Amino acid sequence: MIRVKITENGQTRVLRLLARGVNSDYRPGVLSDRRLHVPESTGARVTILPKLFSIFRGAGYQPLTGYSPSHFYNCREAPFTHFLHENQLRGCPGLALQEIMFIEQFRDFVAPKRILIVGNALGWSTIAVALVFPAAKTVAIDIDTDGIDFTNRLIATHGLSARAVTARSPDDVAVVVREHLGGLIDFSLIDAVHTDEALLADFAAVHAMSDQRAFHLLHDVINWNMTAGVETLVTRYELTTKILTRTASGMALAYKALSPEFEAYLECFAEPAGVFAKLRNAYLENYVDPIRAFSTAARRAQ
Numbered sequence: 001m002i003r004v005k006i007t008e009n010g011q012t013r014v015l016r017l018l019a020r021g022v023n024s025d026y027r028p029g030v031l032s033d034r035r036l037h038v039p040e041s042t043g044a045r046v047t048i049l050p051k052l053f054s055i056f057r058g059a060g061y062q063p064l065t066g067y068s069p070s071h072f073y074n075c076r077e078a079p080f081t082h083f084l085h086e087n088q089l090r091g092c093p094g095l096a097l098q099e100i101m102f103i104e105q106f107r108d109f110v111a112p113k114r115i116l117i118v119g120n121a122l123g124w125s126t127i128a129v130a131l132v133f134p135a136a137k138t139v140a141i142d143i144d145t146d147g148i149d150f151t152n153r154l155i156a157t158h159g160l161s162a163r164a165v166t167a168r169s170p171d172d173v174a175v176v177v178r179e180h181l182g183g184l185i186d187f188s189l190i191d192a193v194h195t196d197e198a199l200l201a202d203f204a205a206v207h208a209m210s211d212q213r214a215f216h217l218l219h220d221v222i223n224w225n226m227t228a229g230v231e232t233l234v235t236r237y238e239l240t241t242k243i244l245t246r247t248a249s250g251m252a253l254a255y256k257a258l259s260p261e262f263e264a265y266l267e268c269f270a271e272p273a274g275v276f277a278k279l280r281n282a283y284l285e286n287y288v289d290p291i292r293a294f295s296t297a298a299r300r301a302q
Contacts, residue, residue: 048104048131049097055127055154061085063124066097076223079248081124094124095191095219096248102269103217104132109262110215112136112186116177118169118202119191119219120144123151129189130155130162136187138162139180141169170205177209185210191219196229200236203254207237215255222250230254244269245276 056063065081072078080093095103113136117126120142130138138161142148151164167176169192177185188206192198199218206216221230221243230241230252237254244251246269253266271279 048128049100052100052128052131055158056083056124059150059154059157061090061122063097064089065094083122091122091124094121095128099219099247099249099251100125100128102244102247103129105265106187106262107132109259109265110187112214114177114181114183114185115139115187115189116173116181116185116206116209117141117189117191118173118206119189120147120151120164122147123154123164125189125191126151126162126164127154127158127160130160133187134161136161137181139176140164141167141172141176143168170201173202173205174209184214186214188214188216189219190216194220194224194226196226196232199226199229200232203233203237212256215253215258218252218254220249221252224249227252242266242270243276245271 053063061083062085063081064084065079067078069075069078077093079096079098081091081095081097082093083090112133115129115133115136115138117129117138117140120126120140121144123140126138126140130136140151140162142164143166145166148164148166154160155162155164163180165176165180167173185206188210190199190202190206192202203216203218207214210216218226218230221227222245227243230243233239233254234241239254239256241252241254244253244266258266
């Protein structure tokens, strides 16, 4: 049990946080279809987010995701997804909440049938992608057997068209695609070892098993300094790439061709060439460390 005091309008109350929920009123299973239901008559498409969160909360894993680094002492991992389980943080940093929201809109432009995810961890991105594209077959690979087992339990419990497989990239990609996808890849998400060398090796294996019209989403490109690797993909495979500077990790999308509508959507998450670098330099020139500034101000006030 974690207790947090919150003061509002001069009154203090205690918020009790449980490992399995948001507050003392939360119980696994409370986020039911009744809460998530949108009448069919409205014609509205329901976002996957409540369902995604309820799947993990129901298993005792509270997603912690989407935070601003400025609220957490400029911690670079604050936007990315960890889990609170039995009062402990679990998992390696997964796709940020805002990145899931970004991917969710892909369904307005594409309808992939076979999806491969390289890097599963606890299944956050696997479950999310399976919810975004329920008619597709989604397969994720990872060498973490505990994470694979946990993900497959969630998939089975919620009847998703997905599977997690214990396998290593790049060596096992071709076998997994043949045995579990049954056809060429239409969409891939690569989020494994974050070096240029590893990215190029993973991409080579994935590209060899992909349809020529496939598109590939690469996580953590800017955050882990893999832009050089992405530039190599452009020339080696004659692809177009977009560095998505307005995503939390600086993802990139590599592809042969997309619809004008999809291109226009992606342009909302990127700048013209050179603008991003100029903006970074402008911020750097005016940067003040907020922690050091606060500490200095506090000392002067004493």
